[in-house]
Amino acid sequence: MDKFETLTGIAAPMPLVNIDTDMIIPKGFLKTIKRTGLGVNLFDEMRYDRQGNEIPDFVLNQPQYRDAQILVAGDNFGCGSSREHAPWALADFGIKSIISTSFADIFYNNCFKNGILPIVLPQDAVDVLMKDAEKGSNARMIVDLEAQTVTTSDGESFSFEVDSFKKHCLMNGLDDIGLTMEKKPSIDAFEAKAAQERPWV
């Protein structure tokens, strides 16, 4: 996984609340057995008409947002399915960070496994960032994971919270499985004890 350091990029505004995983990647695209190549179908039903033509109004079809790396979104982003195809599609498109007032739990976790930083901020901060994102490609937002800040194109800065372990893994591009394998003695010991206490499992 790529290391996440400081990100300076275009932010696209998506003020809609409850953007769900079926909107992010409709199920027609879940039939892949690979993790890559889903970016072209990100937000497919909002982005293209039935004939496959781009819908010009959709934010990521607008020239100034085509290279967006950040989304500023409405409340409860990523609700619905556990499908990791949602962050795969976002990552494949080039989205590296998403800012909202809240995220669905499973989606939030899935982001970190794919090099995407989801940032939770209070409503008033998201309102300021949404306004900044509406300025288009002239406005570059800065996401500094080390310092845990988001800075608007006007230099206004907001601090965010992130779990220290998740931050560490994201900053260093670490593979969870490799890290857990190092704790194998603990897992073995747990299994031995559980086999005594709950042999029916």
Place this chain on the structure above:
Amino acid sequence: MAGKTLYDKIWDAHVAHEADDGTCLLYIDRHLVHEVTSPQAFEGLRMAGRKVHAPDKTIAVPDHNVPTTLDRINGVIENEESRIQVEALDKNAKDFGVHYYPVSDVRQGIVHIVGPEQGWTLPGMTVVCGDSHTATHGAFGALAHGIGTSEVEHVLATQTLIQKKSKNMKVEITGKLKPGVTAKDITLAVIGETGTAGGTGYVIEYCGEAIRDLSMEGRMTVCNMAIEGGARAGLIAPDEKTFAYVNGRPHAPKGAQWEAAMNWWKTLFSDDDAQWDKVVTLKGEEIEPVVTWGTSPEDVLPISALVPSPDSFKGGKVGAAQRALEYMGLEAGTPLNEIKIDTVFIGSCTNGRIEDLREVAKIVDGKKVADGVRAMIVPGSGLVRAQAEEEGLAEIFEKAGFEWRLAGCSMCLAMNPDQLAPGERCASTSNRNFEGRQGYQGRTHLMSPAMAAAAAVTGHLTDVRTFN
């Protein structure tokens, strides 16, 4: 010291390692696997030269995109991509030596119906699956939740999950339900109360007289939709109904092991002095049969209500409601029970169990599906289908004009050929009414099996309490 919640007790019994910052390795007792969220995980294992750590605790079954038409018996999946996914699961199950119920097996079905049916799901367990409706298994007092594919790979490789503990939320449903009100109405009413993000960061324990009174099937329906309220998991403390359901299932403990298990299971309840971070209480007798009108499960109202006006909401929800009404093709002020439907879907991990089918049969016995309505019943497993046939339910359905299908997820998420056409409106017993969920531009109204059955007969959304 304060007492523990049921969630605290199960959590504490499964922590294999705890780091200084509170990050835990939670040991997983049962890992359920299906064809859509697992291929990349197995591929990851192969690339890294890793094995499945505990194949005996890993159970796989294809369900999401299998066809449910009778010609499936010939073993043909016409959609090439679906076939590749199912074949990948066939191969992965064999190569890695996990328990497997292939499409041809009578025990095949929706993973969340097969797990309990086969006795894989037991009280006090940790259960995960690459599917958000894993919360279903919480009905047994098991800590069960959905995970992403990276986590599927992590569990396959290590039998653990990296987790931090969630907060505790109590949802109490007091008193008795009125006639015509079911488990589905409870779970939708709770989401209507809390919103789809109200449970985010929490594990919910459902309790109270109305929950105790539910069958195991009903409890599974309630827990199934915990995720729709944003919660990681939903739980119900096990009781005599739970033990009676589990006893004798193929993978349930037997003999002395049963006794030992019962000794522990009987300790699985929240202590009187347990600490709750959030409490929600609903009066059972005030819950009405409900339907959804919009494109989020929180867009829920009693069937006796009118389609709401977007102006009645606040903040970002105003725009979302406007968009939802436009998508759903509805006018504010329309009585919900006058909305005409084109399709009825009865099935899914929410409502594809035998009790759901019995409810439907009671309503449609001797009646006919309305002209112009396409109605299908998709049993949750091959065994549910067999039982419904044995009880004579299938005959009632077919006489009434329902399509009687083979087991699978089907039109709940429309990954297989069972889909709505653009603009079609469906009375559905499934769990999500998102845009496009049941087919591109399809319109979904969520409701109980009894309400969906009544709608099938009248051709419009119908109050089951006045249906005759």
